Amino acid sequence: MNEDELKKLWQQQSLRDPPSAVELISVMQNKTTLLRRCLDARDVRELLACAVVIIIFGIFFFTVYREPVSRVGDSIIIGSTIFIAWKLVHTRRTTPPAPPGATIVDSLRAELNSVRAQSHLLGSVLWWYLIPPTIGMLVATWGLSINLHAKITCTLVFIGIDAFIYWLNQWARSKQLLPLEAQLKSLLHWAETGEPLDQTQVAHLRPVSLSMTGADQVKLAEFKVAFWQLAIYGEIGFVGMWFFGMLAKTEFNVRRMFSPRHLVWIVPFFLGGLLYSWLLQKLTVRAVGISTLGVHLHKGQNLILWDEIKEVRPLRILNIRSLWLIKESGEKTIMPWTSLERHSDLKAAVEAFAPANHPIRKHLSLLRRGGLGPPGHQPR
């Protein structure tokens, strides 16, 4: 086929009818309003979080803690919070997306700048997000007239939380932002110099829909995470909030903390934990799918093929077992296992779809007999 034939074929192809353009006007107006609300809501959310911290530590400053050193700590926390909010909003505003009519190269460049700024934010999270408020917290804690053990415990908790947040941010940076930055740089380099693309960098830009096209061909059984699993963690978190809140309120007097006046507050926190778990379960519909192709995670957007999985190892946290799906390259992906609903269906799906002698089959014995679903319910 020569070039002219190709162009003719292309330009004369039949296309299906999209929604009428007149209808689209109202859709566009709605989307514009929604976008504006989303952007406003994001700024409001950050400023609101800042306001909450300022109010809480402002109250501490004027009412609860009278010690001058603690008050200095409160002031540092308030100052750090204002700085954090400013830094987030400022970074976002100084790296705006390219206008809709920008050239493709300009658009990629704007996107690269934005990704670089975000990556820099996460990379330096220790200096602008963690250390300043932690210094304030430590000064406030050590300035209090409480016993030494409580001070040491608080210090260790603060450092532990900081270390966890730091690790989480660096993990997100290395897994998401750095590869994206490399891809965008590679595309820009290609456009600017004409040198061939680095295929390993752009492989991730190929749409996920392709894997989903393959997945459309096969029978898929879908499972969500059980409510009780989420509730275990949700309750630990919410009851923990009650615990630390009351600990602070009673100035680390454990006996006073368990008085009926303080214990009564555990009820709303417990209910809050249940509500949180329920909402989380609603949002994790289709947590895992099993098909003849493999295991579908992240609402079906991440497909791991059966023969890509070289090893399966259980991971136990409390009484819940998840599975590490390990590839030949050593890349590990976690998959909920004993916490999934409808164990009998899960068992049936794995038995029906996983290749014979697949390592995942060894872990079927971890599932409860009978499962949670209605008897005789078959995978979809």
Add this chain to the structure above:
Amino acid sequence: MNSTPADEHKFLELVNENRNKILRICRVYAWNSADQDDLYQEILFQIWRGLPGLREKQFANTWLYRVAINTAISFVRKRASHSSRVVHFEHAHLTRAIESRQSEENPDDRLAHLYTAIYKLDPLEKALVTLFLEDFTYEQMAEATGINANNVGVLLHRTKKKLSSLMKELSPR
């Protein structure tokens, strides 16, 4: 954007004139019909947002392609970033599944081969091929993409060669 009747008229006129071009871009960048619908709506939304910035009508065509391709590349990237790992389509299972789908739907359809071959290109290569198939000159391509005019010819030549070999692989033997 607070739209006036004149803006709405301009938007409808532009969309009606270029409906098929936009749909073709959607088919290039989104594989299944649900994604194509999402992308179509997203492109129209970006046109709607950017329309007040379009002053001169003679540049509308290039401008529209810029908006459409930028939106499509960003759409593909967003979809890809939702997944921690994207399965490479070279994998035997997937290739078989896709081939069986093609053979069921379009046994000897040259257009299907063309789309499948374009689908295997990288996002910027897709943009160049789309503009080429839409009959853009090198200057217009440079204007739409922002790629140096001298590089457009070289890059397009390489992309066409790649496309041609991909199509050869796909044609029935």
